[in-house]
Amino acid sequence: MGIRGSCAVIGYGETQFAKLKDSAGRTNYSEQCLAAKAAIADAGIDKDEIDGLISIVPLDQKSSWTMDLSEYLQLNVKFMDNMYFGGASGNAAILYSAAAIQAGLCSTVLLVGGSVLDTSMVYEFGMEDSIPFEHDFDTIYGPMIDNSAYALIKQRYMYEFGARQEQFAKVVQNARYHAARFPNALLKKEVHVEDVLASRMICDPLHLFEIVMPCTGACALILTSAERARELANPPVYLLGGGQAIDRGMWHPAYGRSGSLTTSPVREAARQAYAMAGLGIKDMDFLQLYDCYTITVVISLEDVGCCENGKGAEFVEKTDLTYNGELPVNTDGGQLGRGQSYGGGHFVHAVEAVRQLMGRAGDLQVPDARFGLVNGNGGSMANECTLIFGNEVPKGGVL
Amino acid sequence: MTAEGKPVPDILPDTREYWEAASRGELLVQTCCSCGSKQYFPRLLCHRCLSEDLGWTKSSGMGTVYSYTVIHQAAHQTFAPDVPYVYAIIELDEGVRMISNVVNTDVSKVHIGMKVKVFFHRLSDTISIPRFEPVQQADTE
Ligand SMILES: [Zn+2]
Numbered sequence: 260m261g262i263r264g265s266c267a268v269i270g271y272g273e274t275q276f277a278k279l280k281d282s283a284g285r286t287n288y289s290e291q292c293l294a295a296k297a298a299i300a301d302a303g304i305d306k307d308e309i310d311g312l313i314s315i316v317p318l319d320q321k322s323s324w325t326m327d328l329s330e331y332l333q334l335n336v337k338f339m340d341n342m343y344f345g346g347a348s349g350n351a352a353i354l355y356s357a358a359a360i361q362a363g364l365c366s367t368v369l370l371v372g373g374s375v376l377d378t379s380m381v382y383e384f385g386m387e388d389s390i391p392f393e394h395d396f397d398t399i400y401g402p403m404i405d406n407s408a409y410a411l412i413k414q415r416y417m418y419e420f421g422a423r424q425e426q427f428a429k430v431v432q433n434a435r436y437h438a439a440r441f442p443n444a445l446l447k448k449e450v451h452v453e454d455v456l457a458s459r460m461i462c463d464p465l466h467l468f469e470i471v472m473p474c475t476g477a478c479a480l481i482l483t484s485a486e487r488a489r490e491l492a493n494p495p496v497y498l499l500g501g502g503q504a505i506d507r508g509m510w511h512p513a514y515g516r517s518g519s520l521t522t523s524p525v526r527e528a529a530r531q532a533y534a535m536a537g538l539g540i541k542d543m544d545f546l547q548l549y550d551c552y553t554i555t556v557v558i559s560l561e562d563v564g565c566c567e568n569g570k571g572a573e574f575v576e577k578t579d580l581t582y583n584g585e586l587p588v589n590t591d592g593g594q595l596g597r598g599q600s601y602g603g604g605h606f607v608h609a610v611e612a613v614r615q616l617m618g619r620a621g622d623l624q625v626p627d628a629r630f631g632l633v634n635g636n637g638g639s640m641a642n643e644c645t646l647i648f649g650n651e652v653p654k655g656g657v658l
Numbered sequence: 659m660t661a662e663g664k665p666v667p668d669i670l671p672d673t674r675e676y677w678e679a680a681s682r683g684e685l686l687v688q689t690c691c692s693c694g695s696k697q698y699f700p701r702l703l704c705h706r707c708l709s710e711d712l713g714w715t716k717s718s719g720m721g722t723v724y725s726y727t728v729i730h731q732a733a734h735q736t737f738a739p740d741v742p743y744v745y746a747i748i749e750l751d752e753g754v755r756m757i758s759n760v761v762n763t764d765v766s767k768v769h770i771g772m773k774v775k776v777f778f779h780r781l782s783d784t785i786s787i788p789r790f791e792p793v794q795q796a797d798t799e
Contacts (some may be wrong), residue, residue: 395667396699397757399787400745401659401737403729407745410727418725418770463728463742513699515747515755520725 263535264652266357267488267495269304269481271610272297274373276445276476276598282375287317290373290477290603291328298369298479303492309481311338311365313352315372315602328371338365342605345510345637346549347503348372349478349605350644354501356482366484372602373477397513403462405551406470408512408639410462413554415520417464422572424464427553428455431468433580434550434589438596440622445474445598469553474598478606480613485652496616499538499630500647502531510638521569525562525634528645532632533564536647537655540564543647544628545587545615547608549636550595556588559634563645582623590615590623608633609646616650659743659761659789661781663736669784675714676700680786685717685776687752698754719776721750721790728765744768748790762791 272294277285291314299306312334316324325341338359342348349372356368402408416422432451438444450468458467488495504524508514533539540563548559557571565586566574580588591597591611594604612631614620625631630649637643669677676699679686688700692709703710726746732738744760746768760768762777773793778786 391668391670392699392701394665395670395673399665399667400757400759400789401664401729401732401734401740401743402745402757403727403731403733406733407727407729411725411745411747414727415725415770459730460728461731463730465727507705512747512757515698515757517755520747 261535262354262357262361262501263499263537264497265361265485266482267485267497268613268648269483269488269491269493269495270298270302271613272301272479273443273603273610274477276443276474276600278445278474279375279377282475285375285475287320287374288331290375290475291371291479292332294373294477294479294603295332295369295371298481301493302481304367304481307335308367309334309369310336311356311359311368312336313340313342313356313368313370315348315605316341316343317374318376318601334369336365338368344642344644346551346605347635347637347642347644349609350501350633350635350646351503353480353482353498353609353646354503354644357498357501360482360484366487368482369479370482370606371477371479372605374601374603375475376473376601393511393513397511402512405639406462406465408509409552409554410465411512412520412639413464413552416554416558419521420569420572422557424456425452426572426576427469427557428452429575430550430553430556431455431595434593434595436581437590437623438592441591441597444592444596445472446592446596465552471551471594471599474600476598476600476603478603478610480606480609494617494650496613496648496650497652498646499649499652500532500534500536501645502528502535503642503644504528504531505642506640508641510641512639521558523558523562523640524643525559525636525640525645528643529563529632529634532645532647537653538630538647542630543632545590545612545625545631547589547593547612547631547633549608549634550589550593551599551636553595555636555640558640559636563632563634582620582625587625590620590625605635608635612648616648659740659759659779661779666781666785667787672702673700677785680778680788681784683778683786685719685788686714687717687750687754689713689715696752696754698756715752717750717752717776720793721748721774721776723760723768723770723772723774724749724755725770726760726768728768746790748774759789760791761789767792
C-alpha cells in the first residue's frame with residue numbers, strides 16, 4: 260500500500276486576509292486557532308478526533324511553536340512537526356501527514372499556517388539576523404531579500420529566451436481577474452497587462468504588481484484516512500500523488516547556484532507526483548501554482564509539463580488561464596491576487612484545490628473538476644513539493 | 659557605494675584566509691586538494707567529496723555578469739542612499755559564481771554577459787569587500 264488514495268482532505272478553513280494596518284487585535288494565535296476552528300467545523304468532526312498537528316512557525320515565534328499551539332488548543336496529538344521549507348512547507352506537511360496516517364502513527368492531522376507579520380521585520384531578519392555565510396557573502400551586497408533573488412531568475416530567463424514583460428504581466432492579470440471575484444481576496448481591483456507594466460519598478464525586471472503583497476491571514480486543512488473521510492458529510496478530496504525535490508543553491512543566493520537558473524526542481528517533484536498518481540498533465544483540470552512572483556508561475560508551468568523550457572511566457576500569453584478557460588490556473592487569485600500571508604500562503608493553494616474538488620468554488624468553479632495539481636515553492640525556486648488531488652481515486656491500481 | 663552603517667562581514671575560522679586576502683587585494687577561491695573542485699564561498703569541507711583538505715586558488719579577478727537586478731527600493735535603510743544599484747551573480751573566470759555588486763558604471767549599461775573585474779572596497783584595516791566594475795578596453799589588450 261502506498262499513499263495514493265489512502266488519505267483525503269475532509270475540511271478547510273481560512274481567516275480574513277487583511278493588510279497589516281487593518282489587523283488590529285489579531286495575533287499569530289488568533290490566526291492559526293481561528294483557521295483551525297473553521298476547518299474542524301467544516302470537516303464536521305470533534306476536536307478530540309485530531310491526533311496529529313503540523314503547523315508553520317510564524318517568523319517571530321520560537322521553534323517550539325507547534326507545541327505552544329497544541330497546548331493552547333488543548334489538542335491530544337501523537338504526531339507533530341514544524342515545517343520550515345519556505346513555501347513548499349504546506350504541501351510537504353500534507354505529504355508527510357499522509358505517510359504518517361498510512362503508517363499508522365496517527366489518524367487525523369490538523370495542518371495550519373498563518374500569521375500577523377510586520378513586513379519591516381522581515382527585512383530586519385534578512386539584514387541583521389541572517390546566518391553567517393548569508394550575512395557575509397550576500398547581505399553585505401544589499402539584496403532586497405526574495406525580491407532580488409527572483410529578479411535574478413527573471414532577468415536570466417528573459418535573456419535566455421527573449422521573453423517579454425507583457426507575457427509576465429498576463430500572469431498578474433489572470434490572478435487579479437480571479438481575485439476580483441473571490442470573496443477572501445485582498446486585491447479586489449482587476450488590473451490588466453498595461454497596468455502591470457505601468458506599476459513601479461522595484462527590482463528590475465520585477466514590477467510592483469508582479470510581487471506578492473504581504474498580509475495577515477491563515478489557512479488550515481484536515482487530512483484523515485480515506486475510510487474515515489467517506490463517513491463524513493464533505494466529499495473526500497483524495498491525495499493521489501506527491502513528490503519533493505531540492506536544488507543545490509538558491510535557498511540562499513550566496514551559493515550562486517552552479518546549474519541553470521531557468522529550470523527548477525518542480526520538474527522532478529511533479530514527475531514523482533504524476534508517477535504516484537498514475538496521471539499526467541493532460542488529466543489535470545486546473546493547476547494551483549505557488550505564485551510569489553510572476554516568474555515562479557512561468558517556470559512552474561514549464562516544469563509541470565505544460566510546455567518545454569523557455570516557452571512558459573509564450574504559453575501564458577496564448578492560453579486562457581481563467582477558471583472556465585483552457586487551463587485554469589490559481590482560480591482564487593493565488594497569492595498575487597489574494598495577498599501573501601506568511602504561513603497561510605503555504606496552504607492557500609491546497610485549500611483552493613480542495614474547494615474546487617469539493618465543488619464549492621461558487622462563481623469561480625472549474626466545470627467538472629476531477630483532478631488538480633498544487634505546487635509549493637520554497638527559497639528562490641530551490642525546493643519544491645508537488646501534490647495531485649482528486650475527488651475520485653482513478654482505476655489503475657494502487658501503486 | 660557608501661560604507662555608512664552597512665553590514666560588515668565577520669571574520670570566522672572558515673573564512674579568515676579569504677578576508678585576509680581580500681584585505682591585500684586578492685580574491686581567493688577555495689579549491690579541494692582531494693577532488694579539485696572549486697567552491698564559493700569558503701566552507702569547512704568540500705561540497706562535492708566532503709574532504710577537509712582544502713586549498714586556495716588566486717582568482718584572476720575577471721568575470722562575467724551571469725544575472726543581475728537593478729534595485730530601486732532598498733530593503734535596508736543603509737542601502738537607501740545607493741539606489742538604484744546593481745546586485746548581481748558574477749561568474750568568475752575560474753568557474754564559480756558569487757553574489758556581488760557592479761559599480762562604477764551607469765546601471766543602465768549593465769547587462770548579462772558583461773565582462774567585469776574585481777576591485778576591493780576598503781572598509782577598515784582588516785576588511786575589504788570585493789565588488790566588480792566593467793572591464794575597460796585597456797584592460798583587455
Ligand atoms: Zn572535493
